[in-house]
Amino acid sequence: MKLKTKIQLYSSLFMLIVILIINTAIYMLFYKISTDGYLEDLVHQTERLVETIKKQPDVASKELFRSFSPQQGMIRVVNQAGTVFISGGQAVKYDVPLDFSTKETQQIIKQKNAPNVAVINKPVIWGTGRHAGEVVTLQVSNQLTTLDSTMTTLFYVLLVSSGIILVPIIFGGNILSRFLLNPIKMLIQTMQENMKKGNWKKINVENRSRDELYEMEMTFNEMIDYLKDNFEKQEIFVSDASHELKTPISIVKSYAQLLKRRGIDNPKLVKEAMEAIDSEADRMSKLVEQMLVLAKNKHAASMEQVDLVTLIEETVKTFQGAYGREVRFHKPESSIILTGNKDQLEQVIYILIDNALKYSNDRVEIRLSEKNKQAIINVRDYGSGIPEQEQNRIFERFYRVDKARSRDTGGTGLGLAIARTIVKEHQGEIRVKSKMGEGSTFIVTLPIEILSKF
Ligand code: ADP
Numbered sequence: 001m002k003l004k005t006k007i008q009l010y011s012s013l014f015m016l017i018v019i020l021i022i023n024t025a026i027y028m029l030f031y032k033i034s035t036d037g038y039l040e041d042l043v044h045q046t047e048r049l050v051e052t053i054k055k056q057p058d059v060a061s062k063e064l065f066r067s068f069s070p071q072q073g074m075i076r077v078v079n080q081a082g083t084v085f086i087s088g089g090q091a092v093k094y095d096v097p098l099d100f101s102t103k104e105t106q107q108i109i110k111q112k113n114a115p116n117v118a119v120i121n122k123p124v125i126w127g128t129g130r131h132a133g134e135v136v137t138l139q140v141s142n143q144l145t146t147l148d149s150t151m152t153t154l155f156y157v158l159l160v161s162s163g164i165i166l167v168p169i170i171f172g173g174n175i176l177s178r179f180l181l182n183p184i185k186m187l188i189q190t191m192q193e194n195m196k197k198g199n200w201k202k203i204n205v206e207n208r209s210r211d212e213l214y215e216m217e218m219t220f221n222e223m224i225d226y227l228k229d230n231f232e233k234q235e236i237f238v239s240d241a242s243h244e245l246k247t248p249i250s251i252v253k254s255y256a257q258l259l260k261r262r263g264i265d266n267p268k269l270v271k272e273a274m275e276a277i278d279s280e281a282d283r284m285s286k287l288v289e290q291m292l293v294l295a296k297n298k299h300a301a302s303m304e305q306v307d308l309v310t311l312i313e314e315t316v317k318t319f320q321g322a323y324g325r326e327v328r329f330h331k332p333e334s335s336i337i338l339t340g341n342k343d344q345l346e347q348v349i350y351i352l353i354d355n356a357l358k359y360s361n362d363r364v365e366i367r368l369s370e371k372n373k374q375a376i377i378n379v380r381d382y383g384s385g386i387p388e389q390e391q392n393r394i395f396e397r398f399y400r401v402d403k404a405r406s407r408d409t410g411g412t413g414l415g416l417a418i419a420r421t422i423v424k425e426h427q428g429e430i431r432v433k434s435k436m437g438e439g440s441t442f443i444v445t446l447p448i449e450i451l452s453k454f
Helices: 003-055 062-068 145-197 212-262 267-296 308-323 342-358 403-408 415-425
Strands: 073-078 084-089 105-109 117-125 135-143 304-307 327-330 337-340 364-371 374-381 429-435 439-447
Touching: 003 062, 003 105, 003 117, 003 135, 003 145, 062 073, 062 084, 145 212, 212 267, 267 415, 304 308, 304 342, 308 327, 308 342, 308 364, 308 374, 337 342, 337 439, 342 364, 342 374, 342 415, 342 439, 415 429, 415 439
Parallel strands: 327 364
Antiparallel strands: 073 084, 073 135, 105 117, 117 135, 304 337, 364 374, 374 439, 429 439
């Protein structure tokens, strides 16, 4: 069953039940109030009769009862033996039980296929004739013919009005289902169109009231923005990556062709070609490796307690051994332990020291300190520095200030992009301070306790 039909059906059914309950309540309440009124009238009538009989016991006769009898009722008197010894009334066509009782009662007695009867039983002391001085039961009853026809009319009125009310309810259900389903339909349509045509179409939310459906549409639009942004980034990344791989591949290809043409007779060229192919292969493998790292670091890594002092000390030792250059580490007095991923943090420090060594010839200094629950790592070199307008761009993927120089030093333009991704994952910041001719300082700030999102 379609959602629209369901909404319409259930809302109409629900309203029908509500109307039935209300109408039944109205019907029953009306009946109760009316019968109470009839009984009250009958009680007054009975009291008046009793008064009259008390004042003048001798007048109690069939004729008196007929004149006191309600329009559709009768008056009877029963003695203790259970025999009716006097009765009177108008057109009496019903049968209600009459027993002797010393208690006053009032009730409505149901009749089969005939209007109900209101009955008052009242014990009185009889004052005349054979039964003078006896306690007898005086019964005054009245058939509720008018009420019966009123109730029938009321029944039909309520029935017809229920039917009339149902019409706008069914219409209302239709409007409600349309109101609810139109935005959902629009969403489905837009999604299908986006899928078929490869679009990034959004939903028009102008002039919409700010309800849950509006929120749903806004979330959809935000999701489209997010997906589009990510998709474009991925596209740029793939095109950048293939562009970067093109250079080493074309170098390898041109050396191979050169060797094919005149390599065999030229040992010098063979050597040169072998070296170039080897170094370009290294470059490609480094590029691919770094691209993988970049893709991997986008995902949350497991967190642990990392001792930054030990971590930096170990990385510095590796560089001192491998490059034989002066790398100084200015340690803090106490250890700094933060929550993070050890391998990733090591990679950040590695990238920064590696760059500092690559782009300078003098010593490199690393400083670690703690301030406001933040660990601060400074990596300083005394190299050529980075021009101010380039300082923000160097964190972009594949961006290099001096392409030729970076190529010579084996740079891929991915190191700082990787460092920035990792630092961001740790809810920290990375920035650079640099002056041409004086060198550069890369500053990494990392919160000691990161807000758990892993
Ligand atoms: P690369 O692999 O080329 O070093 P990076 O992303 O690590 O890639 O750095 C991007 C560019 O930023 C480098 O090509 C270089 O031009 C510049 N750069 C990075 N570190 C330094 C530094 N310490 N001194 C001068 N320039 C630097």
